[in-house]
Amino acid sequence: MSVETKKYTNGEVTVVWKPKVCTHSTMCWKGLIQVFNPKERPWIKMDGATTERTIEQVKKCPSGALSYYMNDEMNKESTTREPV
């Protein structure tokens, strides 16, 4: 069974959030309320901080509900993939 994921991007990095994995530890919004604000919709605002700062906070998520990937790397992967 696939886990539901939600994605938020600023064009440079994409933050992936798995609501069912989130333990609501509050780490993310206590650490970076400018980006992670559960009282607002969308609750993750990618223009609230720099890419570096957002990634730093994503890495602190204790449950693994938050993860990220660089958009550039995804593009590179899809353009350099050998034809099957």
Ligand code: SF4
């Ligand atoms: S830090 Fe992770 S587990 Fe905690 S509220 Fe944020 S997303 Fe959920």
